[in-house]
Amino acid sequence: MAFINNQPPHKVTHLKLVMPAGWPKPSTDIFAFNPLTEEGFQLGRKLFYDARLSKDGNFSCSGCHQQFAAFATYDHDFSHGFNNSFTTRNAPGLFNLAWQKELHWDGGINHIEVQPLSPLTAVNEMAETLPAVLKKLKADTAYIRLFKAAFSDGIINSQHLLKALAQFTGSIQSYNTKYDKVKRGEDSFTLSETLGYKTFIAHCNGCHKEPLFTDNSFRNNGLTLNEKLKDYGRMTITGKPADSLKFKVPSLRNCTITFPYMHDGRLYSLGKVIDHYRTGIDTTQRTLDALLKKRMAISNQEKVDLVSFLLTLKDEEMIHDTRFLQPN
């Protein structure tokens, strides 16, 4: 009776991203062709925490993107990959991805859905192939059920795998820090935080623009080239010499738990980062950002207050949100 469709209509629970008041509108809707649903989110969540997505079963997405570290790798300059390898860049935190036009430090990824292909197949990360991942998923009754729940045709293919992962990672939002609460009039800054905020506006907001604390641009912040890695950042993607040594401006949200800092994790504390901008910038670099040509005049007291302010950007609600925990 193949012609008669006895299947009940496919029912899903639609979800919506939160658009916090006063925030800019994302430049594109990452869910325009991938309707956000509870079922898609839950499938993506299971996939995110599933180490079987890697070649040897040791590396899940969550292995390097840990919730307690705002989905960065806690206390690691480089993350660990297949066969005792290192990644070549510091794992970024994952939140507010709907506001990011390009992903990765060099902006090489132009859509959230295709990002997982990179870590999934990189030999120094999960080292797996797409056909092998799909074979594992198709053999698992739990996944057969979850794909059916999330997608009307229930097909287990790369497109659905990637869309589900995007639903999970794209749903991770940070908008409930102390800073946000102060802005909403629900809390107030201490004196030190207030002074630190002033320093932040004077020296940092040019690139780490409120309320996302990044302007998503690519800039050379005057770090010397790591001779071993020879990572030229954005130029690798665009091929333009003008983009040499430029990397994406990371968000400062949750920065107290995403250490170490910079694209190669070379600076281990916020104090060291501030010192870099005070005295460490290599001003001889041709592509050095115009805003950094003059070293920052930040006093020791201002530095202490600035760190107090940066502490208000930690999002306790996000890192403890049970919806983002490993599923049972």
Add this chain to the structure above:
Amino acid sequence: MKGFLFFVFCFLLCVLFADTAKGQVGDKQQQANVRITFINTINQQPVVLDSGNYSNCWNENFTLSKLKYYISNISLQTIGKKINREENSYHLINEEDTASKSLLFLIPPDKYASVSFLIGVDSLKNVSGAQTDALDPLNGMFWTWNTGYIMFKLEGSSPQSASINNKIEYHIGGFSGINTVLRKVELNFGSNVISVNKDHLTEIIIRANLEKIWNAGDDFKITNTPVCTSPGGLAAAIAGKYSSAFDIIKIIQQKVLYYSF
């Protein structure tokens, strides 16, 4: 009796199905079948992967192990300059898969003067996230580190190549700015205007003369450039070469003996 009842049942089902199908594909029944078949050749010889031996205008010898490229946005232009497009037109031509080299689609009956297509995947599909079917990253034609499709992939080996294992590896991609490798190819039917109609299958046989990747007019040789695997000026130049490789060698029309739905 049982057999008869089964027959009646089947007949009813057919009627039912035909009735529901009519609403959806009513237009399509008025359309005509066109099949475009690609034949990849080098110096007039059909490409045979692994075992075929070829040489280019520089007398560099080579064999091929992989040959894949995207053909998208196929359209036919009528003599009245009307452009009829194939819907959802994305195809991966893969030399090792014969079926992939014949593209069958429907088009309104008319008198046609030319066919055009894009070598590669249009920029929109390069920035729109995870795709499926011909555009599935499973096909090995997608860059994971710098989002975008590999539009044209040629791999092989040559004693003239100084790269590892004498490899030749051209992975041609890049869809934006001056280094885009997207090339539109338009092939005229010339004096042979073809009348496409629903009673006939019209088959257009297109040959890709891939020896044109090399020519005496510049210094692009296997010796100096055995590998190109990233977007940029070199990739764009190679795309310019293979885009001139296509021509129509035959158009065949044969009566359709059956309906498929």
